[in-house]
Amino acid sequence: MFDYLLSDKQKKLRDETRDFVKSIPRKMILEMDADKIQFPKEFLQEAGKRNLMGCRYPEKWGGRGMDWVSTCMVMEEIGVLGYIFACTFGVGAELVCDAIILHGNDIQKEKYVKPLLKGKTFAAECLTEPRSGSDFFGTTTTAIDKGDHYLLNGQKRFIVGGEGADFFLVYARTDHEVPAHKGISCFIVDKTKGVKTQYLYGLMGCRGGGAARMVFKDVIVPKKNLLGELNKGIKIFNTMMIPERLGTAAMTIGAAIPALDVATGYTSKRKAFGQPVAAFQGVSFQVAEAITLLDAARAMIYTTARAVDEHIHEKKIRRLVSQTKKFVTESCQKAVHNAMQVMGGIGYTNIYPVERIFRDLRLASIWTGTNEVMSMIIANEWYKEYWQNKKAGKIRDLETDAQEAHAADEKIFE
Numbered sequence: 379m380f381d382y383l384l385s386d387k388q389k390k391l392r393d394e395t396r397d398f399v400k401s402i403p404r405k406m407i408l409e410m411d412a413d414k415i416q417f418p419k420e421f422l423q424e425a426g427k428r429n430l431m432g433c434r435y436p437e438k439w440g441g442r443g444m445d446w447v448s449t450c451m452v453m454e455e456i457g458v459l460g461y462i463f464a465c466t467f468g469v470g471a472e473l474v475c476d477a478i479i480l481h482g483n484d485i486q487k488e489k490y491v492k493p494l495l496k497g498k499t500f501a502a503e504c505l506t507e508p509r510s511g512s513d514f515f516g517t518t519t520t521a522i523d524k525g526d527h528y529l530l531n532g533q534k535r536f537i538v539g540g541e542g543a544d545f546f547l548v549y550a551r552t553d554h555e556v557p558a559h560k561g562i563s564c565f566i567v568d569k570t571k572g573v574k575t576q577y578l579y580g581l582m583g584c585r586g587g588g589a590a591r592m593v594f595k596d597v598i599v600p601k602k603n604l605l606g607e608l609n610k611g612i613k614i615f616n617t618m619m620i621p622e623r624l625g626t627a628a629m630t631i632g633a634a635i636p637a638l639d640v641a642t643g644y645t646s647k648r649k650a651f652g653q654p655v656a657a658f659q660g661v662s663f664q665v666a667e668a669i670t671l672l673d674a675a676r677a678m679i680y681t682t683a684r685a686v687d688e689h690i691h692e693k694k695i696r697r698l699v700s701q702t703k704k705f706v707t708e709s710c711q712k713a714v715h716n717a718m719q720v721m722g723g724i725g726y727t728n729i730y731p732v733e734r735i736f737r738d739l740r741l742a743s744i745w746t747g748t749n750e751v752m753s754m755i756i757a758n759e760w761y762k763e764y765w766q767n768k769k770a771g772k773i774r775d776l777e778t779d780a781q782e783a784h785a786a787d788e789k790i791f792e
Contacts, residue, residue, distance in 0.1 A: 379451040395455040410586025417542030417588035426497015431471030440495035446683040450628035457632020461738035462584040464629030474501040481606035502539035504548040515558035521550035530597040541588030562611035572597035583737030622746040627706035634710035641717035668713035675706040697759035704752040707742035
């Protein structure tokens with residue numbers, strides 16, 4: 379985040395986060411990318427000890443009582459280590475905690491949020507299924523009411539942290555007699571009998587985060603572990619789209635920064651035709667484009683974070699968050715592409731970390747809702763907003779600002 383947009387309190391937290399990032403051994407980064415570490419428990423435990431997770435939650439539950447701007451700043455700094463570090467950090471500290479803080483009761487917060495933010499337990503969100511990704515309402519996982527408990531059956535896949543989690547946030551169909559949006563509930567599911575990590579995915583990048591297929595077979599879920607209201611899981615899902623997508627944007631920019639840093643240093647030292655390659659416009663202009671994209675992305679993240687903190691209308695937030703996720707992830711991917719390009723062949727090797735960053739960031743425009751889905755949401759909300767403003771007469775009639783604006787015979791729409 380830009381220094382001049384941060385308060386002294388936020389700068390202090392940023393510096394604490396940077397100290398933490400510097401403490402992470404190079405070996406951990408390399409072993410995660412090599413899949414020798416399947417889930418970074420030590421990393422999360424240390425983050426918890428330093429009280430870096432969930433900074434926007436009330437101090438009562440282990441947070442720092444800060445805001446979304448602070449959260450985005452922390453996620454950006456964590457992302458510098460590597461995209462998967464921010465992913466595992468965000469899934470537990472931001473996604474799962476957010477759901478319980480916003481929709482859970484005090485007993486659930488005491489039991490699950492406090493130890494999670496201290497790094498004593500780990501959690502994962504179970505949303506995507508083999509038959510449904512962005513189609514939330516296509517879930518086939520079921521939770522049947524058995525009187526004093528629910529019986530959970532189904533599968534979830536691509537679950538970051540699935541390998542290391544102690545409990546899961548699971549969406550399941552609880553009423554088949556109504557439309558899906560009225561019959562899905564959310565549960566806190568402990569890792570107990572019937573909960574199985576069936577498969578660890580061999581990923582192109584973002585390795586070491588315990589991405590797994592989870593199988594739930596006749597799992598007994600106590601009634602007290604229902605999160606929020608029965609059959610109202612859509613309420614939780616809708617609020618989760620903010621941390622999922624805004625958090626994704628913030629962590630992506632953090633993960634892209636090292637690629638530009640490395641490329642800047644390399645092109646300053648590497649010589650061709652008797653001068654540093656940075657002196658050639660074909661190189662320097664690509665670096666200029668990359669830093670412009672990253673600064674624009676950061677500005678958008680900050681603006682959206684402020685909008686969420688100010689509690690503006692949920693429809694506007696939905697559009698801004700979707701725009702931010704799409705623009706930031708694509709901008710960061712382009713910036714990393716440029717970084718590799720100006721380094722030439724050496725950037726394509728593991729002599730430098732750019733190739734790992736390139737692989738890792740390919741995930742950014744896919745997970746937490748593909749960027750195509752983001753475009754659908756953006757267009758849908760923008761058209762609604764346009765016509766609402768028109769009907770309310772809130773803006774100038776811009777269509778009339780043309781010489782022949784009243785040539786009715788030329789304005790034929792059907």
